[in-house]
Amino acid sequence: MPAGRPGPAAQSARRPPRPLSSLWSPLLLCVLGVPRGGSGTHTAVISPQDPTLLIGSSLQATCSIHGDTPGATAEGLYWTLNGRRLPSELSHLLNTSTLALALANLNGSRQQSGDNLVCHARDGSILAGSCLYVGLPPEKPFNISCWSRNMKDLTCRWTPGAHGDTFLHTNYSLKYKLRWYGQDNTCEDYHTVGPHSCHIPKDLALFTPYEIWVEATNRLGSARSDVLTLDVLDVVTTDPPPDVHVSRVGGLEDQLSVRWVSPPALKDFLFQAKYQIRYRVEDSVDWKVVDDVSNQTSCRLAGLKPGTVYFVQVRCNPFGIYGSKKAGIWSEWSHPTAASTPRSERPGPGGGVCEPRGGEPSSGPVRRELKQFLGWLKKHAYCSNLSFRLYDQWRAWMQKSHKTRNQHRTRGSCPRADGARREVLPDKL
Numbered sequence: 053m054p055a056g057r058p059g060p061a062a063q064s065a066r067r068p069p070r071p072l073s074s075l076w077s078p079l080l081l082c083v084l085g086v087p088r089g090g091s092g093t094h095t096a097v098i099s100p101q102d103p104t105l106l107i108g109s110s111l112q113a114t115c116s117i118h119g120d121t122p123g124a125t126a127e128g129l130y131w132t133l134n135g136r137r138l139p140s141e142l143s144h145l146l147n148t149s150t151l152a153l154a155l156a157n158l159n160g161s162r163q164q165s166g167d168n169l170v171c172h173a174r175d176g177s178i179l180a181g182s183c184l185y186v187g188l189p190p191e192k193p194f195n196i197s198c199w200s201r202n203m204k205d206l207t208c209r210w211t212p213g214a215h216g217d218t219f220l221h222t223n224y225s226l227k228y229k230l231r232w233y234g235q236d237n238t239c240e241d242y243h244t245v246g247p248h249s250c251h252i253p254k255d256l257a258l259f260t261p262y263e264i265w266v267e268a269t270n271r272l273g274s275a276r277s278d279v280l281t282l283d284v285l286d287v288v289t290t291d292p293p294p295d296v297h298v299s300r301v302g303g304l305e306d307q308l309s310v311r312w313v314s315p316p317a318l319k320d321f322l323f324q325a326k327y328q329i330r331y332r333v334e335d336s337v338d339w340k341v342v343d344d345v346s347n348q349t350s351c352r353l354a355g356l357k358p359g360t361v362y363f364v365q366v367r368c369n370p371f372g373i374y375g376s377k378k379a380g381i382w383s384e385w386s387h388p389t390a391a392s393t394p395r396s397e398r399p400g401p402g403g404g405v406c407e408p409r410g411g412e413p414s415s416g417p418v419r420r421e422l423k424q425f426l427g428w429l430k431k432h433a434y435c436s437n438l439s440f441r442l443y444d445q446w447r448a449w450m451q452k453s454h455k456t457r458n459q460h461r462t463r464g465s466c467p468r469a470d471g472a473r474r475e476v477l478p479d480k481l
Contacts, residue, residue, distance in 0.1 A: 096129075096171050096179035104185040104271040107219070111155040114146065115171035115180060126151040128174030133184075134167050158186045160219030187219030189273035193248075193266040196280045199289045199381050203373070206256055206284060208239070209249035210266050210277065222270040226250040231261040231281060256284050258374075286378035290315035293327070293349075293366045293383075298391035305358035305394040311350045312366050315383070324372040329353070330385070334361035358396035363388040 096117045105111060115131070117124050129151045131138045143153045151171070161167045166183030173179050191213030198208040208226055226239035239250035256262070262284070266277040293312040301307040310329060329342040329351055345351050356362065365388055371380030 098171055098180045098182040102183045105158055107158060107160050107186055107188060109158050111158060113153045114150050116150045125149060130172050132170045132172060134162055161186045164221040185220055185271055187272060190218055190222045190268035190270050190275045191215060192275045193268055193277040196264060196266060196277060198264060198282060199287045200284050201289060203258065203284055203288055204254055204256060206252040207245060208264060209246055212248055218270055220270045220272065222268055224248060225267045227267060228262050228264045230257065231263050258284055285373050285376045287381055288370055288373050289381040290368050290370055290383045292386035293368050296366050296386045296389045298364045298389045300394060301352060303394055305396045306354060306356045308353045308356060308362060308391055308393060310353060310364055314349055315368055325368055325370050328367050329364065331362050331364045356393050358393050361390055361392045363390050
C-alpha cells in the first residue's frame, strides 16, 4: 500500500482516479507544485512541506489558499496522492481558506524520490504540491568482500542490510585508508559489478594492510559497517583461464583431454596457481568437480560415457603471491567448451558375446583383476600422469580384443579350441 493510502474501508469509498498532467505522474520524480498562472489568481501552500516520516506514522497536513481574489475559499478543494484522489472523509475544512488532511499508519513510499501529495482547486487545477517521504533508516551494511585482478586495483561489494528496502533513496559510500596512518579516502567508481559495489582503480600500496568500510545514509539516519582489514596481496584473483581446449584421446571412448593456458595477467608475478575443472553431460544441469588438478595446465577426464557430449569449464586460484599465506580467491569459470567422447564399439545388451569352448582356459579372472587394478589407479590419480600410460595400453588392448570378437561373431563362428588365439597382455604395463 503506498504512503498515506487509507485502509480498505476508506478505499472502497474513493472516487475513480482523475488524470493529472504528466508533471504529477506517479512514475516521475516528486516535483513541487506550481501555482496557477495569470494576474490576480490565487495560490495555496501545503504544510508541512516535504515531510519525512517513519513507516507506520501519521500525517496532519493543510492546504491554505493565499491570493488577491475576493471570495477565494477552501471549499471545493481536494487532495490527490500519486495521481489518485483521496476520499473526502480524510479531509475537512479548518476555516474558509484552509483544508486539512489526516493520514494514518503510512506505508513506505512507492518511489524513492518521494510520493506526490497535491492540493487541487475545484476545477482540478494544481494549487500546491509536496513530496512525502515515508520509509526506514538504513541498516548496517555487511558481508563486504574485495578482490584485486592486477595487484594495483581493488573491487569491493557488500550487502546493504538484512531486511531489504528502506523505501527511501539511500546513499552508500565505500571508505578506505591505510591501517596505521593516512587519511580516509572515498571510492568514486560505483556499480561496477552490481548495485552495491565500487572499484578503486589504482594507487594502492602493497605489503601493508588497508581498513575498508561502508557508510549508508538516507533522510532518516545513517549506519556504518564493520571494518574489513586486508592486504591487497591476499585477495588477488584472475580472469578465467583462456584458450580451454577439450579433445578426444585417440579412440578411447571414456576419456577426454582438457588443456588450457595460465592466466596472462599474473605472468610477471611470483605466485603459485591451482585449478579446478567441472564438467557435465549435454542434457544435465549437474556439474561434477575435479579438485586435485594442482598446478598443471592439462588434465585427462576418465570414466566418461561413450558417445556423449560433455561441457567443460576451468577456473584458477592464484595463491602464495610474494609469499602471501592466504588461500587465494577463485576466478570465475571459463566459458563452457564442448566435446564428445567416441561411440563405443562394444556389443550392446543382448548382442551376444562368444565365450570360449569347453576345455579352453578362460582369461576372464585375469582380465577382471587387471580392470580392478587399473580402475583403482585411475580413481586415485585422477588427473595425474601416473596411470595414463598403463591405462592407455590396457584400453587399446581391450578395444582390439573386442573388435576381434565382434568380427568372429559377425562371421557366425567362434575360435576353435585347438586354434584359439590366446589373449596376451601388453608386454609393458
